Amino acid sequence: MIGTSLCRWAISYFAVAIVWLLLAEVLVVAGFGFPNHDIGGPDTLVIVHMVSIGWLSTVLCGALFQFVPVLVARPLYAERWILPALALLTLGLTILLAGFLTLGGHFTGPPWLLPVGASLLIAGFALVVANLGMTLWSARPLPGPARFVAAGLACICVTAAFGGMFSLVLSGTAIGAQWPDLLVSGVPIHAIAGLGGWLTFTAMGVSYRLLAMFMLAPDGDARLGRLAWLAGVAALAVGAVGGVLALRRATGVNLALLLAGVAALLSLIAYGRDMLGLYRARKRRALELNTRMSLVALASLVAVAILGAAFVATGSLPSHVGALAFLGAFGWLTGLVLANLYKIVPFLTWLETYGPVMGRVPTPRVQDLVDERRALKWFVLFFAGSWAATLMLLVDAALGFRIAVAAVTLATLGLGEEFIRARRLADVAEPLRLPTGAVVPQLLVSRN
């Protein structure tokens, strides 16, 4: 191991991602898309892809570029591919969204918008997957958390492949016309592989290492996370393979999805048990805000699992799938990401600023870059707003939902300002703030 350097562009990924999140939230508050419009309609697809690709995938890619090398103690395969991937993802998403807006009749665009946007996105994700995949490949046999990431990378390939095919169907091309049933059966696979496999499974894997690190809990046991991984991979494999088989025979995907759901539930239970175990075994008694908020996000995941099982049992899943997806995307994933950004951004900033002078002059601690009391109120607002919004969807109160999302938007803005303050070292008290030899970092790029 020659050591991990700072990823130059991780901060840039985070910044682009937060802009997409804010944009999506503002559109929801303005009443665009679900629940005012059809859940499968083009307007909702705009929001869904802004959140899942623009926000969650972008932020996850940035975090993975920084932390996969830490997970496997190997340098990143190709640092120079990182920025082109961000450009492809951002441009591809923009064109894809324009395609959805054309589909929804908001303006008259050419029919190639969707396939071109999807192609650029596939190219961007391919660069990400190749880069991270080669890094993981060089580190075989993989440690536990990295296996989750590997499975997540496989899932984004499935998601992107389906997305690419959808774009051909939706834009009315001759190729797409050969798959008339693709959307009906393929959308669940696309969504599950994306939200469940890529986003959730990868986040689970990374959280094994990050939470153990932040709680000072021993995570050396090779069995840790094994059941969660096996059950999760089984769920994803059954979902994808079963889904594709069902697709070819056009008999629907319900059985495969049910089996996958059971395995997924088992994986989540095992994961919850592991996290609880780490929490109990922790050596650090007083937890920092980022860890506490990660645990709150985890509670949302538990709620998703319980509600999902209850809805399936009562047969009411189809009418509540929007609320469930919202809780998964915001209460769980967005909450977890924001909580971890609240540690990652100050940490990377601290390392970049004070690393070169550390040991030679007194330097502040990482905690000195943040003000947890101020941030706590934004997190409280964020989670309260997310849960209220979910509740409003469950009781079909569209206006209440928009008001709750307005609170979430405000909280996002507040946390965004906290991240900027950390980058600017705004909360570090003099005289430690800028010792001789230290330089204030740039807002959007790290020096490495």
Place this chain on the structure above:
Amino acid sequence: MTEFIDVDVRPILRAGGEPFSIIMAALARLAPGEGLRLYAPFKPVPLFDVMASKGFAHREAELEGGEWEIRFLPGDGSPDAAEPARAALSDGDWPEPVVHLDNRDLDPPEPMVRILAAVERLAPGQTLGALLSREPVFLFRELTKRGHQWRGGFTPQKDSYQLTVRVRA
């Protein structure tokens, strides 16, 4: 794992007291196989010979503010689980570490801060030994930038990472 009995002589010394009898009294109460963990405001070098004559090996770690944590291990010759076998690392051509840090229970990134601070105080060519709970991947980058060398690896028990840093000669 060796069980340790803690003896903190810092308040005694601050109050102008004499700690030697306290340490010896604690020693007399040790059960077979137990070790003694001593906290002192300075490095109690004379005590090392006394303890060695009673069959205790010692491991020292500098704390903040120039204070020291010394662990005395019952020297029954068995490589104890509490201490990884240093012989496993081929430090043959490097001098013995002049500073030992036990950073296993520190919050990241505190282990890195302490190692860099301690390295700054060493003379060229001297070495530092440190125990960590994880591979310090971000530290390596700073050591490289400063031209220092290091060797490291997980202990056979896989529960800690043993690092040796050699200051640029």
